[in-house]
Amino acid sequence: xxxxxxxxxxxxxxxxxxxxxxxxxxxxxxxxxxxxxxxxxxxxxxxxxxxxxxxxxxxxxxxxxxxxxxxxxxxxxxxxxxxxxxxxxxxxxxxxxxxxxxxxxxxxxxxxxxxxx
Amino acid sequence: xxxxxxxxxxxxxxxxxxxxxxxxxxxxxxxxxxxxxxxxxxxxxxxxxxxxxxxxxxxxxxxxxxxxxxxxxxxxxxxxxxxxxxxxxxxxxxxxxxxxxxxxxxxxxxxxxxxxxxxxxxxxxxxxxxxxxxxxxxxxxxxxxxxxxxxxxxxxxxxxxxxxxxxxxxxxxxxxxxxxxxxxxxxxxxxxxxxxxxxxxxxxxxxxxxxxxxxxxxxxxxxxxxxxxxxxxxxxxxxxxxxxxxxxxxxxxxxxxxxxxxxxxxxxxxxxxxxxxxxxxxx
Numbered sequence: 165x166x167x168x169x170x171x172x173x174x175x176x177x178x179x180x181x182x183x184x185x186x187x188x189x190x191x192x193x194x195x196x197x198x199x200x201x202x203x204x205x206x207x208x209x210x211x212x213x214x215x216x217x218x219x220x221x222x223x224x225x226x227x228x229x230x231x232x233x234x235x236x237x238x239x240x241x242x243x244x245x246x247x248x249x250x251x252x253x254x255x256x257x258x259x260x261x262x263x264x265x266x267x268x269x270x271x272x273x274x275x276x277x278x279x280x281x
Numbered sequence: 282x283x284x285x286x287x288x289x290x291x292x293x294x295x296x297x298x299x300x301x302x303x304x305x306x307x308x309x310x311x312x313x314x315x316x317x318x319x320x321x322x323x324x325x326x327x328x329x330x331x332x333x334x335x336x337x338x339x340x341x342x343x344x345x346x347x348x349x350x351x352x353x354x355x356x357x358x359x360x361x362x363x364x365x366x367x368x369x370x371x372x373x374x375x376x377x378x379x380x381x382x383x384x385x386x387x388x389x390x391x392x393x394x395x396x397x398x399x400x401x402x403x404x405x406x407x408x409x410x411x412x413x414x415x416x417x418x419x420x421x422x423x424x425x426x427x428x429x430x431x432x433x434x435x436x437x438x439x440x441x442x443x444x445x446x447x448x449x450x451x452x453x454x455x456x457x458x459x460x461x462x463x464x465x466x467x468x469x470x471x472x473x474x475x476x477x478x479x480x481x482x483x484x485x486x487x488x489x490x491x492x493x494x495x496x497x498x499x500x501x502x503x504x505x506x507x508x509x510x511x512x513x514x515x516x517x518x519x520x521x522x523x524x525x526x527x528x529x530x531x532x533x534x535x536x537x538x539x540x541x542x543x544x545x546x547x548x549x550x551x552x553x554x555x556x557x558x559x560x561x562x563x564x
Contacts, residue, residue, distance in 0.1 A: 175355050177383060181362035184369075219351055222434050243354030260358035263365055 167274050168209075171195045172202040172228065173217035173241070182215070185263065191270055199228045206232050213273060215257075218242035218249065226251045239269075291320040334456075334527050352394055352428045356387035363387075397425045413451045415488055415554070416441050416481055422458040423479075429463065433470035435477055437462070442482040447554045453531045457539075460524040461492040461550055468496025468548060486556045491542070493549040504541060 167190060171182045179195035187193045194211070196202035199220050206214065214236055216225030229238050229251050237254040241261060249256060257265060296311035363380040370376035423437055430437045447454075458479075465477035472495050480491040499507070508529045525539075532539050532552065542549040 175359075177359050177387075178355065178362070181359065181366070184366055185362055219432065221431075243351040243358070259354040260361040 165274075165277055167191045167213070167270055167277065168211040169193045169213055169215065169270075170202060170206055170211040171215040172199060172220070172225070173197065173215075174220045175217070178217075186266055186270065190274055199223050203228060203231050206236070210236055212236070212277070213254070213269075214238045215241055218244060229253070289317075290315060291317045330530055334453075334531070349394060349398070349425070349428055351432075353391050356390040359387040360384050393424055397421050409452075410448055410450055412446045412448050413454075414444070414446050415490065416444065418451060418455055419458060419479055419481060419490070422455050422462060426459055426462045426466065430466050430477065433466060433475065435466045435469045435475040438476055438478040440478060440480040442480075443488060445483055445488045445556065447488060447535075447537075449535055449554075450531075454535070457528040457531050457552070458490070458492075460528050461552075464524060465492055465494035465496070465548070469494045472496060483556070488554040488556055490552045491549055492552070493545065493547045496548055498548050499541065504543070507541060508539075 169186070169191060171179060171193060173179050173182070173195070174197050176197050179197060183193045183195050194205065194209075196205065199222070210233055214229075214232065216228055216238055218225045218240055219242070220228065225240050225242075226249060229240075232238070234252065238252075240249055240251070240253045240256045241259060242249070242256065243259040255269070292313055293316045294311060294313045296309065298306045299308045299310070300306050360383075363383045366380055367377065370380060419439060419441075423439060427437060462477060462479065469475045469477055474495045476495045478491075478493045480489075480493070482489055508525050529539055535554070537552060537554045539550060539552050542551050
């Protein structure tokens, strides 16, 4: 059983890095630089967790989260100094994200998947 | 031992001689005026202007801090992620090279931003004039204001038709340009069409920079107050109102000018530098 992850960031290189760093047999990552493409994909292929960059072209991660299924846990990723964000987010990660933060989260989620399976 | 208090006076003296046809001095006349108070007022005014400029710099810096943090954190994330992957790709020269290039490119991005911040670091009141490319100054200002523009989905358009240089204090002129660009972003961000355009061109013996935005324009009732200290059209907490009066003061010192071009459909501020013999074109 694999963890399905969607990552949205308008910085293409960060999408590539996220996929390179965290893809594995247990974790399948789909990345997007375009918010609308991500929204359409999630509607058809709901993932287990969604990472949303806060600052996107023409919109924000908060606005994108509103347009996605509210039952899918979302993590807001931001390079801003702001501490508070509106919206219902599972966690907020500040850039640069630490590997350990993501690995711990994925391990926890995979364990939960095994328990509920 | 006793010390007497020394008081300094400033005197202005004029003298002239009246001579006959043989250039022999007939009379000497002159005036001597105590201008101490005038000089002290001028010195105090210079100091107050410098303090106000410093406050305006801090205000601008505060406004940009959040955007700058974001612009630094993204390349920092690229460096961090790429560095962590180097071990994974130890036996893959192509991937190693790719990650090395990513790190270098991201480092350059951060360097540009930090270099631009030096404009706000100087505290000396002395002006440092040197010959600078106007387009280069504008490009550096755009790097610093780009984060705020992106945040509000405002397009920054630079239309350059001049390679002229000016003799100026680059840091002060940058502050003027950043203020004008930020004002444009503030005006444009609530509109359906969001843009700020900077046009650089030469006209006769002047170098002209026009800052326009897609905002709703300036109320004709307040146009005459625009360059007054502390005047602002923004809501409380959104601006200090120091920007335009400080900008005018800086430009006055540079023997340049700033005015609102009423004939333009959109809000348009025009900054004008006079060309002189030092305005050589960039080779």
